[in-house]
Amino acid sequence: xxxxxxxxxxxxxxxxxxxxxxxxxxxxxxxxxxxxxxxxxxxxxxxxxxxxxxxxxxxxxxxxxxxxxxxxxxxxxxxxxxxxxxxxxxxxxxxxxxxxxxxxxxxxxxxxxxxxxxxxxxxxxxxxxxxxxxxxxxxxxxxxxxxxxxxxxxxxxxxxxxxxxxxxxxxxxxxxxxxxxxxxxxxxxxxxxxxxxxxxxxxxxxxxxxxxxxxxxxxxxxxxxxxxxxxxxxxxxxxxxxxxxxxxxxxxxxxxxxxxxxxxxxxxxxxxxxxxxxxxxxxxxxxxxxxxxxxxxxxxxxxxxxxxxxxxxxxxxxxxxxxxxxxxxxxxxxxxxxxxxxxxxxxxxxxxxxxxxxxxxxxxxxxxxxx
Numbered sequence: 001x002x003x004x005x006x007x008x009x010x011x012x013x014x015x016x017x018x019x020x021x022x023x024x025x026x027x028x029x030x031x032x033x034x035x036x037x038x039x040x041x042x043x044x045x046x047x048x049x050x051x052x053x054x055x056x057x058x059x060x061x062x063x064x065x066x067x068x069x070x071x072x073x074x075x076x077x078x079x080x081x082x083x084x085x086x087x088x089x090x091x092x093x094x095x096x097x098x099x100x101x102x103x104x105x106x107x108x109x110x111x112x113x114x115x116x117x118x119x120x121x122x123x124x125x126x127x128x129x130x131x132x133x134x135x136x137x138x139x140x141x142x143x144x145x146x147x148x149x150x151x152x153x154x155x156x157x158x159x160x161x162x163x164x165x166x167x168x169x170x171x172x173x174x175x176x177x178x179x180x181x182x183x184x185x186x187x188x189x190x191x192x193x194x195x196x197x198x199x200x201x202x203x204x205x206x207x208x209x210x211x212x213x214x215x216x217x218x219x220x221x222x223x224x225x226x227x228x229x230x231x232x233x234x235x236x237x238x239x240x241x242x243x244x245x246x247x248x249x250x251x252x253x254x255x256x257x258x259x260x261x262x263x264x265x266x267x268x269x270x271x272x273x274x275x276x277x278x279x280x281x282x283x284x285x286x287x288x289x290x291x292x293x294x295x296x297x298x299x300x301x302x303x304x305x306x307x308x309x310x311x312x313x314x315x316x317x318x319x320x321x322x323x324x325x326x327x328x329x330x331x332x333x334x335x336x337x338x339x340x341x342x343x344x345x346x347x348x349x350x351x352x353x354x355x356x357x358x359x360x361x362x363x364x365x366x367x368x369x370x371x
Contacts, residue, residue, distance in 0.1 A: 041123065042120070044118070044369060045117075045118055045119075046068070046244075047366070048364055049112065049115070050348045051112050052110060053360065054106045055352065055359075059353050060105075060353055061106050061352050062350070062352075063351075064100050065115070067081075067089070073121055073124050077118035077119070077120070079115075083113045084111075086101065087101045091334060092345070093332040094327055113348075118369070123318065125317050126268070128315070132268070133268055134173065136235075136266060140264075144235040153343065154238075154329060160207065163211075165231075174263065177234060178234055181225060185224060185228070185279075186282060189221055193295050194285045197290060205343070211224055221279070222260065222276065229263055237270075237328065238261060239260050239324060241259070241260075241324040242323050244368070245297060245321065246368075247297065248366070260273065272317070277298075277299060278315070280299060282307070283306075287305075300322065326345040329344055
């Protein structure tokens with residue numbers, strides 16, 4: 001049974017609480033308080049251009065495209081969309097703002113949508129102290145029920161429940177339990193870009209794939225993390241966006257996407273983590289001509305070798321070089337699509353005459369703005 005998330009949209013709009021943009025310190029779980037650190041900030045001018053190929057004889061093209069989501073860490077300026085047809089904006093069942101257009105009797109050839117906006121993003125820093133949270137109450141679990149439910153590719157079965165219990169070991173403090181799952185995932189899964197000749201990512205972001213192969217991309221990592229966390233009673237959600245890498249500054253390319261996790265802890269609210277990037281920095285591996293470029297492009301700020309401090313950093317903190325497109329999985333869009341739930345909206349979703357089409361391209365360009 002599917003439960004709608006739109007009832008929880010107000011929670012999302014305040015999702016990075018607990019000192020999200022304040023320059024406060026990181027309290028390492030194994031140590032005392034650190035010196036205060038000022039949160040970093042970066043500004044960008046971002047362009048997205050979508051090009052949808054229309055087959056001969058098509059009657060109706062419908063497209064839903066990701067737009068930047070504003071939150072406590074993100075300020076969007078001068079958002080503008082250019083197209084040869086009307087564009088409207090609706091909320092999906094996770095509360096995300098989504099662009100929508102419908103073209104009847106389209107001419108054969110490409111349909112284009114050009115999106116442009118300014119973005120200022122602040123680094124997320126949290127002073128995480130497990131003593132300042134507690135186990136969730138039954139009332140909190142009921143209120144956050146939708147964030148404890150599996151989806152098509154984020155599964156909870158007997159195998160996941162048993163593994164989660166063996167990792168967490170009865171721990172009910174959500175920060176301590178989440179850190180145990182984070183550490184287990186970091187140690188037992190390897191990002192596919194480390195060895196691209198032998199490791200691959202799944203095409204959908206899959207708990208089962210990641211658990212079976214012990215590899216994958218960011219969505220595979222975080223699907224497995226989400227399954228293990230929800231099995232332990234920790235409300236969890238995946239957030240999809242893009243990393244604004246210095247190496248691609250001003251380069252016209254489909255810059256792919258990235259995803260990360262938020263988990264809920266009482267007295268803190270939603271806390272972020274990125275175990276996939278922690279895996280890049282926190283586990284030593286050989287850098288070769290075959291993986292060097294992929295590893296560099298996978299990171300937010302560039303790869304300069306092993307950096308164990310990133311393991312602690314990416315549990316509760318996020319760098320400022322990100323844009324948020326669309327939290328959630330198994331999305332029901334508005335107006336509703338015909339061809340079933342959308343796995344995730346990282347770029348654009350297209351239906352032609354009621355059937356999903358993947359015959360489209362995106363050019364994603366950004367330039368850092370020096371203030």
